[in-house]
Amino acid sequence: MAKNLFDKVWDLHKVTTLETGQDQLFIGLHLIHEVTSPQAFQMLRERQLKVLHPERTFATVDHIVPTADQQRPFQDKLAEEMIQALERNTRDWGIQFFDLNTDYQGIVHIIGPELGLTQPGMTIACGDSHTSTHGAFGSIGIGVGTSQIRDILATQCLAMSRPKVRKIEVTGNLQPGVYAKDIILRIIADLGVNGGLGYAYEYAGETIHRLSMEERMTMCNMSIEGGARVGYVSPDQITYDYLKGRQYVPTGQAFDRALEYWKSIASTPDSTYDDVFHLDANTLEPMVTWGINPGQAMGISRQTPLLSEMPPQLREVAEKAYIHMGFSEGDRVQGKKIDVAFLGSCTNARISDLREAARIAEGKKVHPDVSAFVVPGSKQVAKQAEAEGLPAIFEEAGFQWRGAGCSMCLAMNPDKLEGRQLCASSSNRNFVGRQGSPTGRTILMSPAMVTAAAIAGEVVDVREFAAQPANA
Amino acid sequence: MNTEKTKIDRISGTGIVVRGNDIDTDQIIPARFMKVVTFDGLGEYAFYDVRYDESRNKKDHPFNDPKYAGASVLVVNSNFGCGSSREHAPQALAKSGIRAVVGESFAEIFAGNCTAMGVPTIALGPEKIQEIMKKIEDDPSLQIALDLPAGVLTVGSEEYSFTLPPAYRNALMAGTWDSTSVLLSNLDAIEKTAGSLPYVSNFS
Numbered sequence: 062m063a064k065n066l067f068d069k070v071w072d073l074h075k076v077t078t079l080e081t082g083q084d085q086l087f088i089g090l091h092l093i094h095e096v097t098s099p100q101a102f103q104m105l106r107e108r109q110l111k112v113l114h115p116e117r118t119f120a121t122v123d124h125i126v127p128t129a130d131q132q133r134p135f136q137d138k139l140a141e142e143m144i145q146a147l148e149r150n151t152r153d154w155g156i157q158f159f160d161l162n163t164d165y166q167g168i169v170h171i172i173g174p175e176l177g178l179t180q181p182g183m184t185i186a187c188g189d190s191h192t193s194t195h196g197a198f199g200s201i202g203i204g205v206g207t208s209q210i211r212d213i214l215a216t217q218c219l220a221m222s223r224p225k226v227r228k229i230e231v232t233g234n235l236q237p238g239v240y241a242k243d244i245i246l247r248i249i250a251d252l253g254v255n256g257g258l259g260y261a262y263e264y265a266g267e268t269i270h271r272l273s274m275e276e277r278m279t280m281c282n283m284s285i286e287g288g289a290r291v292g293y294v295s296p297d298q299i300t301y302d303y304l305k306g307r308q309y310v311p312t313g314q315a316f317d318r319a320l321e322y323w324k325s326i327a328s329t330p331d332s333t334y335d336d337v338f339h340l341d342a343n344t345l346e347p348m349v350t351w352g353i354n355p356g357q358a359m360g361i362s363r364q365t366p367l368l369s370e371m372p373p374q375l376r377e378v379a380e381k382a383y384i385h386m387g388f389s390e391g392d393r394v395q396g397k398k399i400d401v402a403f404l405g406s407c408t409n410a411r412i413s414d415l416r417e418a419a420r421i422a423e424g425k426k427v428h429p430d431v432s433a434f435v436v437p438g439s440k441q442v443a444k445q446a447e448a449e450g451l452p453a454i455f456e457e458a459g460f461q462w463r464g465a466g467c468s469m470c471l472a473m474n475p476d477k478l479e480g481r482q483l484c485a486s487s488s489n490r491n492f493v494g495r496q497g498s499p500t501g502r503t504i505l506m507s508p509a510m511v512t513a514a515a516i517a518g519e520v521v522d523v524r525e526f527a528a529q530p531a532n533a
Numbered sequence: 534m535n536t537e538k539t540k541i542d543r544i545s546g547t548g549i550v551v552r553g554n555d556i557d558t559d560q561i562i563p564a565r566f567m568k569v570v571t572f573d574g575l576g577e578y579a580f581y582d583v584r585y586d587e588s589r590n591k592k593d594h595p596f597n598d599p600k601y602a603g604a605s606v607l608v609v610n611s612n613f614g615c616g617s618s619r620e621h622a623p624q625a626l627a628k629s630g631i632r633a634v635v636g637e638s639f640a641e642i643f644a645g646n647c648t649a650m651g652v653p654t655i656a657l658g659p660e661k662i663q664e665i666m667k668k669i670e671d672d673p674s675l676q677i678a679l680d681l682p683a684g685v686l687t688v689g690s691e692e693y694s695f696t697l698p699p700a701y702r703n704a705l706m707a708g709t710w711d712s713t714s715v716l717l718s719n720l721d722a723i724e725k726t727a728g729s730l731p732y733v734s735n736f737s
Contacts, residue, residue, distance in 0.1 A: 076726045077719055081709065082700040085716055087726045089733065097619065099570040110713065113723075125568060139568035146570045180732060190618040190642055204642050206620035207572075208649035208711075216716040218723055221645070222700050254555055255612035258641060288615065290641045315736040322731045354555050354615075374611070374659075378554050471617075473564045492559040492616060499563070499582040 097188030128463035167439020177307025196293030197277035225335035233343035238524035241276035246348035257289025352382030402515030405436030406488035427459030428518030472497025546605030557616035576628030609636035614643025
């Protein structure tokens with residue numbers, strides 16, 4: 062009966078058990094952004110509270126920043142007001158802010174890891190549901206709401222009920238053209254969008270431990286889309302190698318002590334779990350969504366499900382999905398003409414995503430009916446991409462190359478779908494209206510699949526596409 | 534410091550039914566309405582894109598239906614509030630007059646946000662939810678009463694017993710749902726825990 066990583070880290074951070082039965086959990090790293098924090102700071106002021114540990118909170122700006130023109134003041138007055146509120150709050154409370162004037166601004170879940178702020182064995186909270194991303198490092202990443210941001214600012218703690226832990230063991234080899242995004246979409250399709258309610262997910266098995274850190278982040282990022290608030294991978298040599306030398310990672314003997322701690326919280330072969338789910342990676346193919354939630358996904362070669370063959374509880378949402386998407390049962394997603402291709406978001410806008418996309422785009426042209434754009438996840442990702450000549454490849458192919466931000470993942474900025482446009486998107490949510498148009502439509506897929514769709518003008522199977530010669 | 538505690542043990546009023554599984558927080562409040570620095574005024578944007586078409590004409594939606602005007606108990610199906618962590622979603626509902634949500638199941642961050650705001654989320658089985666939905670749709674003036682200490686929801690003359698997770702129920706009833714002061718009262722223990730974590734001192 063050995064403890065798994067989740068239980069070890071939770072126990073180390075548990076301050077006490079509250080009268081409510083919840084645990085009071087110490088939060089080691091708190092990340093904030095402009096959308097969910099201003100009301101929390103306002104609540105502190107109203108209650109005459111202070112920020113208990115300003116050195117444990119870091120801020121950036123991502124949701125509302127325009128990606129085409131990042132000059133201040135922003136043209137959108139509401140967006141300008143929000144960034145000013147964050148500037149004021151971080152200045153007033155002495156919180157480090159990686160704003161647009163620094164080299165480190167970007168999507169909050171991308172900059173934490175690249176700065177080395179995100180480390181194994183930490184509890185990490187942020188007012189954003191994709192905080193589960195940080196679990197890729199063997200930390201507990203918890204998405205919270207604004208009242209809980211207030212709690213963390215004032216007390217460096219959260220009141221939370223301890224979830225159960227489900228091990229998701231993935232074995233086998235990914236075929237060429239199949240990526241981490243496809244694994245997680247398969248898991249969500251299999252377990253359901255509410256399958257993870259009450260659970261933390263540990264992604265384990267040989268396939269997962271062969272993934273790079275960036276691929277693990279893609280997996281953990283979408284845990285919440287399966288209902289699991291927390292998702293993580295136990296740390297290994299790939300984790301430690303990624304961290305060494307990063308800005309906030311200790312050096313010298315302190316690094317050795319860090320390594321000792323990180324290894325001590327890892328899950329072990331005899332760790333126990335409340336539940337185990339197994340997935341065979343050998344048979345996975347590129348995944349696409351056909352509906353209006355991330356669980357409505359299937360392999361690219363498949364046909365959309367027949368309503369009569371679906372469990373009754375899934376039928377109503379499937380009917381809604383077919384109406385919204387304009388698809389029918391037994392339909393194929395392969396071959397659907399797209400209007401927009403979006404390569405970005407905290408799920409898939411890291412350097413390895415862009416490298417893979419550029420490899421596919423090189424020497425080809427975006428289809429004339431498609432508006433395609435690439436939004437790097439952070440300034441550091443953009444800088445690295447520039448050093449490798451990727452923007453030139455994208456622009457030559459007809460993709461727009463943008464500045465870092467959340468962009469069209471949630472359209473709180475000028476990047477939005479219009480009308481019923483159909484978008485091939487590397488983001489995480491295909492909810493109705495998510496990409497800025499109430500009638501807009503989203504198909505989630507890997508960055509490689511988005512790139513291939515942009516060039517073909519329709520949803521294609523990247524495995525077949527990559528084999529074709531360049532269309533000059 | 535404000536230490537005012539508001540105990541929430543009984544909620545009564547009329548109901549409103551929003552049917553559908555997996556209703557996400559982007560539906561409850563579209564992101565474009567979150568470009569605000571306060572929660573005031575969010576009420577008018579609750580369910581905006583399903584309430585209005587692109588020319589701002591009203592669509593057929595319970596939140597537009599005058600028969601539900603003034604309702605304080607929202608009844609929903611399963612996995613309500615999935616997706617984004619935005620507290621703007623329950624805030625928009627609360628600012629529309631909703632004081633409790635009853636449904637088959639709730640997304641965790643949504644339920645946590647509701648609790649942190651003092652809005653109970655009550656889970657009941659699918660058959661009971663169907664029954665309650667039908668009763669309210671048939672007679673929107675039906676009185677609904679939520680008794681947290683007794684764990685009983687009364688809809689008209691029918692009683693439904695429920696079990697709220699003890700953490701939530703105790704917090705609401707004790708008035709400690711606003712957790713800041715409770716957490717802060719353990720300051721010594723907070724610093725003790727922090728001191729025991731090697732990364733807090735950067736492994737020095």
